[in-house]
Amino acid sequence: MSDQRELDALFMGLVLNIHGSALQYLGKIASPIDGKTERNLEAAKQTIDLLAALESKTRGNLSTDEEKAFREMLMHLQLNYVEEAKGDAEASVTSGNGEEPAAAAGEAESGDDRNAGD
DSSP states (O other): OOHHHHHHHHHHHHHHHHHHHHHHHBTSSOOTTTOOOOBOHHHHHHHHHHHHHHHHHHTTSSOHHHHHHHHHHHHHHHHHHHHHHHHHHHHHHSTTSSOOOHHHHHHHHHHHHHHHHO
């Protein structure tokens, strides 16, 4: 393998590694270490931002195929993040789902207390 081909493969391996980490943080794939699927949207956002910065810094230095693959991965992650964040936002305003933020949960509980006393 030529030096350039090796560098290209290593670079795309790095991008795929970061992409996989973001998918794990989005709860889309299980951890290869413990097999658990967990979601951490803050870590997902940071990882997606890291990949976006990398895409920006390497723009103009990638082959057409690399650039296309990179952009597609980044767009895929960004769309998934928006979908997950939107789901969280909708869940936080929906009553009775058990995932309300503390303030909303407190309001719901105080409302329940008022109704229980009537």
